[in-house]
Amino acid sequence: MGRRRRCGQSGPEADPSPPQALPQDVSGSQKTANISGQTDSSEEAFSPAFAAAAEWICSLGHQELVAQQTPEALAARAFLQSQGLAWSAIGGLPLGIIGNPSQLRARYIDQQIGPEEAIGYWLDDPRLNRVLVGPVRDGDGKLITLWARSIEPGRRTLLYRHPWLDRVGVYGREHLSTVGTKVVFAVERILDALILRSHGIEPVVAFGRRFDQVPGESWAVLCTGQLRSLVLLPAGYHVSASIFRGVRVQVERLIDPPEVWVLPPKRMFAPLGRMAAMLKSAEFAEYVRDRGVALLGRRHAVRVVKSISTKHSQGSVSSGQGQHYKARIIQTDPANQRVIDGARNVDWLAFD
Numbered sequence: 001m002g003r004r005r006r007c008g009q010s011g012p013e014a015d016p017s018p019p020q021a022l023p024q025d026v027s028g029s030q031k032t033a034n035i036s037g038q039t040d041s042s043e044e045a046f047s048p049a050f051a052a053a054a055e056w057i058c059s060l061g062h063q064e065l066v067a068q069q070t071p072e073a074l075a076a077r078a079f080l081q082s083q084g085l086a087w088s089a090i091g092g093l094p095l096g097i098i099g100n101p102s103q104l105r106a107r108y109i110d111q112q113i114g115p116e117e118a119i120g121y122w123l124d125d126p127r128l129n130r131v132l133v134g135p136v137r138d139g140d141g142k143l144i145t146l147w148a149r150s151i152e153p154g155r156r157t158l159l160y161r162h163p164w165l166d167r168v169g170v171y172g173r174e175h176l177s178t179v180g181t182k183v184v185f186a187v188e189r190i191l192d193a194l195i196l197r198s199h200g201i202e203p204v205v206a207f208g209r210r211f212d213q214v215p216g217e218s219w220a221v222l223c224t225g226q227l228r229s230l231v232l233l234p235a236g237y238h239v240s241a242s243i244f245r246g247v248r249v250q251v252e253r254l255i256d257p258p259e260v261w262v263l264p265p266k267r268m269f270a271p272l273g274r275m276a277a278m279l280k281s282a283e284f285a286e287y288v289r290d291r292g293v294a295l296l297g298r299r300h301a302v303r304v305v306k307s308i309s310t311k312h313s314q315g316s317v318s319s320g321q322g323q324h325y326k327a328r329i330i331q332t333d334p335a336n337q338r339v340i341d342g343a344r345n346v347d348w349l350a351f352d
Contacts (some may be wrong), residue, residue, distance in 0.1 A: 004232055005114065006170050012095070021210050025152065032195070035346060046143070048116075048281055049115050050121055050122075052113075052114055052118070053108070053113075053118040053121070053122055054122055054135065054143055054145075055121070055143065056108065056113060056114075056119075057096075057098070057104065057119075057122055057146065058094065058133065058135050059096075059098050059135065060096070060104065061095075061096020061098055061133050062095065063093065064096065064097050064099070065077070065097045066090055067090055068161070070097075072098075072100075072130050072151075072254045073097050073099070073101035075130070075151055076097045076132060076151050079151045081131075082183065083191060083195060083271075083274070084195045084200050084271075084272075084274040084277035085194065085195045085273070086195075086272030086277065087198075088198075088199040089197070089198035089200075090198070092136055092200060093135045093194050094134045094194075095132060095133075095194055096132070097130075097132060097151075098131050098133050098148070099127045099129075099130060101123040101124075101125070101129060102123075104119075104123060105120065105123045110338075116140065120133070121161075121228070122146060122161060122170045127148075127150070127159060128148055128159075129147040129186065130148045130150060130152060132148065132151060132191075133147070133148045134146065134147055134194075135147075135167075136164050136165050138174070138177075138325045139174060139222075141174040144163075144164050144167060145163065145164040146160075147159065147160050147161075147190055147208065148160075148161075149190075149191065158189075158190065158208060160314055165207070165208070168217050168218050168221045169207065169208060169209075170205050170206075170218055170221055171193060171205060171207070171238060172203065172204060172205035172206060173205065173221070173222070175202065175203045175205075175237060176205070176222075176227070176348055180227075182203065182214055183229045184204070184205060184222075184227055184229070184231070185203070185233055186206070186207070186211075186230055186231065186286075187203040187204060187205075187206045187207075187232075188206065188207055188208070188209065188211060188234070188235050188312075189233070189235055190208055192205045192235065193205065193206035195272075196233075196272075196273075196276050198285075199277065199280055199284070200281035200283055201276055201281050201284055201285070210243055211243050211244065211246075212244075212247060213246075216253060219247075219251055220254060223251065223254055223257060223258050227258050228259060229258055229259045229260075229297075230258050230259070230261070231261045231288060232244065232260065232261070232262045232264070232295070234262075234263065234265045234272065235272055236268055236271040236272055237265045237266060237267075237268040237270075237271075238265065238269070239265040240265070241266070244262050244295055247260070247295065248260070248296055250297060251295075251296050255338050256296070258296075259294040259296065259297030260294075260295040260296040261288075261293065261294055261295060262292065262295045263288050263291060263293075264291070264293055265293055266289040275287075318352055
């Protein structure tokens, strides 16, 4: 293993950019077990004081955002609603606002809530002025780190406090313990995950980076257990469909991969958050189901988009004589799950 980076990174809130590090000193850390029960030297648990300080920041930030009594909270609401978030759901979302980190730190110290180094670990960074903030948790709900995003126009870089991106990073894992065989939506941006949740579109997880930048370890963690179907939702129609090719390679390497479906970017009529706001929960699920494309696994249906000369026989499509099928759903039999166009999988033709 190479040397581990001790820093945060920018996520895909804008185009990927150089890593954005928050302060890097860690106090009172120790090794913890990952989801497989094996100790990973890249995973660290914060001391109780550091974790408590982070929870305090999230709690106060959430209260301020919900109360709408400060200019920063009002600006945050305007920003979130412009992105598609349903404000009526804000009380149940793990989201807050940091208006002035210096004032927040002074309040923590004056009230003697905990050691000064604990609050300093999280707040000693000038970029945390006027930012949304929220927790990142593991599958058991234990805090891993905090994420932050500026509400200022033109400052869209996503920040993480060490060490989330050094660990197996999947935002929203704490909501998957009771998923069973239910479909799970996966997005790149944490903000999009919160927006979908605000409209009742759940369960949804986020990687905090582009799909093609997600390491195999993260896919393995997400796809363990009873998860049988995963739907990848790109940030918008501007995204290149080529990013999903690397995803397929990573997921195919898993021992028991789930079905993986993709909503092709060119089938989106708006950025993801605004689509969710316009369609709501039931219509959104139907829209994705009708326009989704199989990336891995063909147990239900495959949509063929490009006109090809086909012969329809027992759930398979092969090159040869026959009729032309365009945008037709071809139901597949569980015993005959492969759909072929010559030597290629037809589902790849859907990225038009």
